[in-house]
Amino acid sequence: MARDVRFESTTPIKFDPNLKPGDVPPAPNVFPWPRDAQGNLKVLSICACGLSAKFPICDGGHKACRDTEEPGHVYRYDPITKAVIDKRAE
Ligand code: FES
Known part of the structure; x- marks a missing residue:
């Protein structure tokens, strides 16, 4: 089982332990x-x-x-409803 997931970002997401709640992050x-x-x-x-x-x-x-996908298939999900919108054999 696998999932097709679309990523559009071209930068990493960073979690900085030096930032405190209320600090203004240096970048989005x-x-x-x-x-x-x-x-x-x-x-x-x-x-x-x-x-x-x-x-x-x-x-x-x-x-x-979890516990719903069958081995040997690739799934695609609706990003809002999380419903399966496509299922095909690998
Ligand atoms: S591992 Fe993806 S939402 Fe929890």
Whole structure:
């Protein structure tokens, strides 16, 4: 099983642990590393399925493909509804 995912960015997304909440990032692709209420760095889950609406951060969108895709097929999903819009043999 696999997924066709469209990427349009030509730059990396960066999480800077030196940025504090409220800091102005130096570029649009730079974000502060998430912190807990005490200011400690939090575990960051990176999307590996390609379906997150908050890519590259996992937002739980992987539940649309987990345990549903058949081996030997490539899937394409609607980016909004997460419904399968195409399925074909690999
Ligand atoms: S791994 Fe992609 S949304 Fe969670």
